[in-house]
Amino acid sequence: xxxNKLYIAAALALLAIASCKxxxxxxxxxxxxxxxxxYVAIGNSLTAGYAxxxxxxEGQKVAYPNLIAEQMxxxxxxxxxxxxxxEAQANGSGYITLTGLVNGQPVTAQVTDKxxxxxxxxxxxxxxxxxxxxxxxxxxxxxxxxxxxxGSVNGNMYFERLLPDQDYLKTxxxxxxxxxxxxxxxxxxxxxxxxxxxxxxxxxxxxITNQPDPTTVLTETARFxxxxxxxxxxxxxxxxxxxxxxxxxxxxxxxxxxVTKAALLAAVNAAGGSFQDVYxxxxxxxxxxxxxxxxxxxxxxxxxxxxxxxxxxxxxxxDDMWVLDESEVLQVQKRIGEFNAxxxxxxxxxxxxxxxxxxxxxxxxxxxxxxxxAVSAKFxxxxxxxxxxxxxxxxxxxxxxxxxxxxxxxxxxxKIPLVDVSQYRGVKMPDTxxxxx
Amino acid sequence: xxxxxxxxxxxxxxxxxxxxPSLLFAQGSQVNLQSPKAVGMGxxxxxxxxxxxxxxxxxxxxxxxxxxxxxxxxxxxxxxxAFQEVGSTVVYHTKNQVTPPxxxxxxxxxxNSWWKAGIGVxxxxxxxxxxxxxxxxxxxxxSLSLRAIFIQPTLSIKLTDNFSxxxxxxYNIGTVDLENSVPVFYPDGRAGLATxxxxxTGTGYNVGIHYNLDDDFALSLSYRSKVVTKLKDGDAIFEVxxxxxxxxxxxxxFSAELPLPSTFAAGIAFPISEKxxxxxxxxxxxxDIYKELKFDYKENTPVLQDTRSPKNYTKAGSIKAGLEYxxxxxxxxxxxxxxxxxxxxxxxxxxxxxDNNRYLLSGGFTVKPSPKFDITASFxxxxxxxxxxxxxxxxxxxxxxxxxxxxxxxxxxxx
Numbered sequence: 001x002x003x004n005k006l007y008i009a010a011a012l013a014l015l016a017i018a019s020c021k022x023x024x025x026x027x028x029x030x031x032x033x034x035x036x037x038x039y040v041a042i043g044n045s046l047t048a049g050y051a052x053x054x055x056x057x058e059g060q061k062v063a064y065p066n067l068i069a070e071q072m073x074x075x076x077x078x079x080x081x082x083x084x085x086x087e088a089q090a091n092g093s094g095y096i097t098l099t100g101l102v103n104g105q106p107v108t109a110q111v112t113d114k115x116x117x118x119x120x121x122x123x124x125x126x127x128x129x130x131x132x133x134x135x136x137x138x139x140x141x142x143x144x145x146x147x148x149x150x151g152s153v154n155g156n157m158y159f160e161r162l163l164p165d166q167d168y169l170k171t172x173x174x175x176x177x178x179x180x181x182x183x184x185x186x187x188x189x190x191x192x193x194x195x196x197x198x199x200x201x202x203x204x205x206x207x208i209t210n211q212p213d214p215t216t217v218l219t220e221t222a223r224f225x226x227x228x229x230x231x232x233x234x235x236x237x238x239x240x241x242x243x244x245x246x247x248x249x250x251x252x253x254x255x256x257x258x259v260t261k262a263a264l265l266a267a268v269n270a271a272g273g274s275f276q277d278v279y280x281x282x283x284x285x286x287x288x289x290x291x292x293x294x295x296x297x298x299x300x301x302x303x304x305x306x307x308x309x310x311x312x313x314x315x316x317x318x319d320d321m322w323v324l325d326e327s328e329v330l331q332v333q334k335r336i337g338e339f340n341a342x343x344x345x346x347x348x349x350x351x352x353x354x355x356x357x358x359x360x361x362x363x364x365x366x367x368x369x370x371x372x373x374a375v376s377a378k379f380x381x382x383x384x385x386x387x388x389x390x391x392x393x394x395x396x397x398x399x400x401x402x403x404x405x406x407x408x409x410x411x412x413x414x415k416i417p418l419v420d421v422s423q424y425r426g427v428k429m430p431d432t433x434x435x436x437x
Numbered sequence: 438x439x440x441x442x443x444x445x446x447x448x449x450x451x452x453x454x455x456x457x458p459s460l461l462f463a464q465g466s467q468v469n470l471q472s473p474k475a476v477g478m479g480x481x482x483x484x485x486x487x488x489x490x491x492x493x494x495x496x497x498x499x500x501x502x503x504x505x506x507x508x509x510x511x512x513x514x515x516x517x518x519a520f521q522e523v524g525s526t527v528v529y530h531t532k533n534q535v536t537p538p539x540x541x542x543x544x545x546x547x548x549n550s551w552w553k554a555g556i557g558v559x560x561x562x563x564x565x566x567x568x569x570x571x572x573x574x575x576x577x578x579x580s581l582s583l584r585a586i587f588i589q590p591t592l593s594i595k596l597t598d599n600f601s602x603x604x605x606x607x608y609n610i611g612t613v614d615l616e617n618s619v620p621v622f623y624p625d626g627r628a629g630l631a632t633x634x635x636x637x638t639g640t641g642y643n644v645g646i647h648y649n650l651d652d653d654f655a656l657s658l659s660y661r662s663k664v665v666t667k668l669k670d671g672d673a674i675f676e677v678x679x680x681x682x683x684x685x686x687x688x689x690x691f692s693a694e695l696p697l698p699s700t701f702a703a704g705i706a707f708p709i710s711e712k713x714x715x716x717x718x719x720x721x722x723x724x725d726i727y728k729e730l731k732f733d734y735k736e737n738t739p740v741l742q743d744t745r746s747p748k749n750y751t752k753a754g755s756i757k758a759g760l761e762y763x764x765x766x767x768x769x770x771x772x773x774x775x776x777x778x779x780x781x782x783x784x785x786x787x788x789x790x791x792d793n794n795r796y797l798l799s800g801g802f803t804v805k806p807s808p809k810f811d812i813t814a815s816f817x818x819x820x821x822x823x824x825x826x827x828x829x830x831x832x833x834x835x836x837x838x839x840x841x842x843x844x845x846x847x848x849x850x851x852x
Binding site: 406418423 | 517518519520521522523524525526527528530571572573574575576577578617620621622623624626627628677678679680681682740802814823825828830831832833834835836838839840
């Protein structure tokens with residue numbers, strides 16, 4: 001009897017052991033010598049969390065600086081304030097959603113409810129003037145950072161939103177360098193190349209003023225470098241550290257790689273044509289398109305190609321603004337190369353980290369697997385880029401955050417823990433049956 | 438009579454050998470829990486125990502049984518894994534899940550005869566691991582449940598008083614139930630889910646010889662063939678947003694091949710004293726037949742392609758030793774331990790079997806309330822050494838650590 005009790009006790013002890021989980025503690029976060037108590041993020045739409053062709057609350061929440069800041073909290077990071085739209089105005093500027101697939105082609109719709117406009121002409125957003133850490137302003141460029149009035153009602157509505165009325169002449173440079181930061185990320189400059197490229201390498205002319213639209217100009221390298229260096233000097237004035245992002249190649253984004261010559265012809269020929277060539281207007285005249293010409297994504301949604309023969313005959317070529325032709329691609333790639341060289345030199349001069357987004361997105365272009373998740377630069381199915389083909393999905397933002405964190409850790413010897421990419425989504429697919437017509 | 442049986446036995450063995458058995462299963466998953474007596478001694482005892490479980494451990498020993506017996510045993514295997522991504526502080530754990538390997542062995546034949554026949558139904562491979570739908574590797578694996586049920590009729594023949602042989606035909610019924618997340622996202626941000634469920638069959642054999650010098654010193658050699666399990670027309674079920682359902686056809690099926698490797702096992706048993714006996718077993722397992730796991734879908738779409746995961750297992754083996762203390766006719770106590778080398782190379786560690794070299798500790802006892810009836814309990818603990826690995830295919834990179842707990846109980850009845 002006594003023995004039986006012993007056995008029962010032994011059995012219970014064994015069961016107790018059996019409820020133990022294995023424990024792991026392989027990573028001890030540390031800030032190293034860095035001070036993350038006030039991290040600020042300077043940049044454009046990518047920094048702000050712009051996605052799906054708009055700035056809206058859900059996108060703001062997963063902006064890569066917010067994800068970085070969340071991880072920094074494990075190593076002494078302070079509160080990270082973001083100029084979130086309110087729940088009532090959660091759809092911010094409005095954005096596009098995927099409503100369905102028709103014959104395999106995405107159909108999108110503009111979200112028009114719960115917007116945050118306080119004026120529609122000129123377009124102005126509800127103000128947010130509390131102190132913030134995510135200083136990202138969609139549309140902001142290096143060559144605009146020092147121009148007064150960008151934050152006025154005639155300037156950039158996203159910047160205007162952040163400034164108290166009386167500060168309308170404050171430059172983005174002044175605004176973003178006077179936040180008493182202890183650490184910074186700097187990701188400005190994409191639009192200095194992209195603004196021109198997304199307009200097919202054409203500088204838009206304002207029909208009223210007959211002046212070039214400054215958002216479509218390709219910034220001169222000297223101009224770019226001047227402001228960049230001034231920025232880095234100012235941001236590190238108090239000995240602060242930071243991380244600089246390089247600018248991605250335009251051909252690494254689905255905005256330029258989705259609508260191809262083959263795809264255009266296939267669509268037209270599926271409707272009964274038998275066309276072999278697409279004609280494009282370039283700055284050197286009309287010619288047949290080749291595989292090194294990049295049509296922009298919106299040519300497809302504009303629904304003009306092939307209509308009345310548009311683009312199919314030499315007499316009615318695709319207009320210059322719809323295509324970044326071969327020589328324009330080389331031109332913008334060369335410029336981005338110069339910008340990136342300047343960024344790396346500026347970082348090196350102050351011993352700052354570089355998040356090489358350019359290298360990373362070139363790598364993603366052909367598809368990579370991250371924790372079993374396939375990610376590529378393919379439109380919609382690649383899961384990295386949102387519906388506008390330029391800005392990132394939550395998955396893309398999480399990947400971006402890890403590029404920055406890895407760069408910071410390897411440069412400064414800090415140990416900021418990585419973001420778990422698998423917790424984020426790609427493009428949302430409608431849960432309604434596809435339509436064929 | 439003798440010649441007749443000998444010839445039919447030969448025929449059986451011959452046909453088995455020629456069958457070039459082909460059936461497969463994923464591994465890291467060999468569960469040597471067929472007999473709680475052996476489990477108590479660290480899994481050693483193929484030469485030591487001469488009982489109905491010899492059908493599995495040492496078919497050659499069966500003819501030496503001086504009685505008939507039937508036994509039933511079951512285990513509750515708790516496989517507990519943890520994973521931490523490189524550079525992250527988050528630790529993921531598998532969900533609590535109990536898999537129940539079981540075994541039934543029966544051996545019958547005339548008393549003190551030169552032969553004994555038996556049948557075994559047991560689960561030599563299997564396991565269940567459920568990481569859940571939220572963990573970092575969900576696109577690699579959410580959950581996997583594997584089971585191989587072997588049915589093995591066996592015949593054993595005593596060639597001399599000390600030397601006997603035996604062999605059995607193995608028929609396997611294997612089931613697999615695998616889930617992983619699919620990277621297409623619902624409007625609420627949730628990922629899709631793929632479920633692959635199937636049943637397959639395969640055949641193999643188990644042969645062995647047993648030799649003993651006087652009562653206490655014994656040798657056993659056995660060879661369990663590979664069993665390649667072919668799964669056909671398994672269900673491939675995809676839960677994805679309706680807009681993309683066309684890429685994941687409803688009613689789709691898959692086929693796959695799972696190779697369960699062959700095992701060569703040698704065991705010795707010898708006395709240390711009147712009451713204390715020792716057994717040592719060693720195995721070599723030809724896991725290197727497991728090169729890849731391929732899922733071949735009946736219907737492919739641009740999005741749904743056949744998958745091919747390289748596994749490239751290497752040969753592996755184990756060494757196990759155990760002691761039995763015969764406290765009385767009515768009570769035996771056991772303890773054992775072992776070391777099991779992993780077949781999984783660092784580049785091919787998958788969350789389904791986050792394997793590494795293992796240490797094994799076990800204990801157990803048998804009580805005999807009557808001469809005809811005994812009850813055996815065992816407890817095995819395996820510690821899979823923590824391992825940092827980056828999978829070549831998924832690039833999932835992190836450290837795995839696994840503990841396995843397996844309490845077991847068995848009853849046997851003799852006549």
